[in-house]
Each structure stands twice: as C-alpha cells, then as structure tokens.
Amino acid sequence: MADKRREAFAPARFDDAQNQEDxxxxxxxxxxxxxxxxxxxxxDGGIAASRLKKCEAEGRDGTHLPGCLKTYxxxxxxxxxxxxxxxxxxxxxxxxxxxxxxxxxxPGRGRLTVYELADQRLPEITxxxxxxxxxxxxxxxxxxxxxx
Amino acid sequence: xxxxxxxxxxxxxxxxxxDEELDAIAGFLASRRAADGTDLSARGILERHGERSLTPxxxxxxxxxxxxxxxxxxxxx
Numbered sequence: 001m002a003d004k005r006r007e008a009f010a011p012a013r014f015d016d017a018q019n020q021e022d023x024x025x026x027x028x029x030x031x032x033x034x035x036x037x038x039x040x041x042x043x044d045g046g047i048a049a050s051r052l053k054k055c056e057a058e059g060r061d062g063t064h065l066p067g068c069l070k071t072y073x074x075x076x077x078x079x080x081x082x083x084x085x086x087x088x089x090x091x092x093x094x095x096x097x098x099x100x101x102x103x104x105x106x107p108g109r110g111r112l113t114v115y116e117l118a119d120q121r122l123p124e125i126t127x128x129x130x131x132x133x134x135x136x137x138x139x140x141x142x143x144x145x146x147x148x
Numbered sequence: 149x150x151x152x153x154x155x156x157x158x159x160x161x162x163x164x165x166x167d168e169e170l171d172a173i174a175g176f177l178a179s180r181r182a183a184d185g186t187d188l189s190a191r192g193i194l195e196r197h198g199e200r201s202l203t204p205x206x207x208x209x210x211x212x213x214x215x216x217x218x219x220x221x222x223x224x225x
Contacts, residue, residue, distance in 0.1 A: 007217055008214050008217055010214050013197065015193045017182050017186040017188065017193075017196075018182075018193055021182040021188060024183075048217075049214040049215075049218050050217045050218070050219075052214070052218045052219070053218060053219035053220065053221065053222055054219070054221045056221045056223065057221075059223075059224070059225045061224075063225050065225065067201070067202075069218070070225070085190055085194070085201065086201070086202050086207060086210055087194055087197075087199040087201060088201075088202050089197070089198055089199045090198060094202065094206065094209075097193060097194060097197065097199055099190045099193055104224065104225070111175075112175050112179065114225070115224070116175075116225075117179050120179040120180065121179055121188060121189050121190045121193075122189075123189075124189075125189070
C-alpha cells in the first residue's frame with residue numbers, strides 16, 4: 001500500500017481555451033468546482049496522485065482513453081470529472097495536461113460526458129481520413145487516376 | 149495525389165445523415181474546435197503548450213513513480 005506520508009503530487013496544467021469551451025455547456029456550479037480544484041493544485045504544486053484514477057483503455061461506455069488519468073470534481077465523488085493526458089515538455093518534468101472537463105454521467109440527449117469529450121479529442125484526424133469521401137457527383141478523369 | 153475535399157463536399161456528406169444522427173456529429177465537431185476556431189483536439193492542446201505524449205518507456209517510468217498511489221480504473225470511463 002502506498003505510503004501517504006510520502007504521497008506524490010503530479011504537476012497538472014490546464015488550457016484556458018479548453019476550460020472556457022467546456023464550461024459553456026455546464027451548469028454554473030461546474031465553474032466554481034473547477035476553480036476550487038485549480039486553486040488546490042496551484043497551492044500544492046500538483047494534484048495528489050491518490051486523487052487520480054486510471055481511465056479505461058476500453059470503457060463500457062464505448063470510450064477509449066488509453067494512458068489517460070482522471071479525477072473527480074469535487075473529490076471524491078463529485079458529479080464532474082477531468083480527464084488528463086500525461087505529457088512531456090522540453091524544459092519541465094513530466095506532468096498532466098487536462099484535455100476535458102465535464103459531467104461524469106450522461107446528462108441527456110445530445111450532451112457528452114467528460115469521457116466522451118476526451119475520447120473525441122484524442123484521435124489524430126488528418127485529411128487522409130476523408131479520402132474516398134467525395135461529393136455525390138459524377139466521377140471525373142482525375143478520380144480514375146490510379147492510387148499511389 | 150492528395151484528395152482535396154471542399155466545404156461544399158463536406159456539407160453534401162452531412163446531407164447523407166438522418167436528423168437523429170446530427171446531434172452526435174455536431175457534438176463531435178464542436179468538441180474539437182472552440183467557437184473562435186481554437187483547436188481543442190488533444191494534439192492541438194498539447195502543441196499549444198509545447199508538450200507531447202509520453203513514449204511507452206516514459207509512461208512506464210511515470211507510472212512507476214505515481215502509479216502506486218493512484219486508483220485503478222473503476223469501470224466508469
């Protein structure tokens with residue numbers, strides 16, 4: 001069992017654009033709860049590792065969050081959650097970067113949980129993914145060119 | 149040669165989907181771009197701060213340091 005006296009604090013950082021956007025879809029108390037957890041992290045120089053849980057590589061909700069960590073807000077059983085990615089930086093020690101903040105359980109049709117939000121932000125999408133998707137129009141000579 | 153997809157083509161693609169699937173598609177698109185166009189994908193967020201994902205070896209070391217204190221996956225997500 002981990003020794004609480006020597007508990008580690010993992011540096012954790014937030015992206016203002018992500019925070020701002022995620023809060024648009026949440027009730028007012030979500031902003032208050034987030035401010036509180038960010039204050040704690042600033043004060044402690046990181047988030048206590050005991051407040052982190054590993055995300056599911058393949059969740060029963062259909063999300064895939066391999067290598068991600070999460071915390072509940074407020075800890076330990078608040079209705080909101082933060083999903084973090086573990087990151088490296090050229091001049092800082094390894095740490096956590098929040099990639100999604102949101103509600104833990106499905107709030108209703110059309111609304112995403114924090115896990116779904118993180119899951120949708122993780123994939124690397126490039127123009128290649130759209131290859132083969134073309135408008136419903138007659139093929140041109142260019143379309144028939146052999147693929148390299 | 150790279151296929152160039154136009155906005156018009158993307159709109160045409162959307163028209164293929166039934167109304168009941170539009171919520172999911174809109175949710176996906178909105179989750180990756182802020183209203184002002186800021187990239188909210190995980191990659192975009194990391195790049196904005198000069199960060200990258202850990203290699204498997206680095207991840208192993210990170211988990212060796214912090215993992216013993218963490219809770220296991222709890223089936224929630």
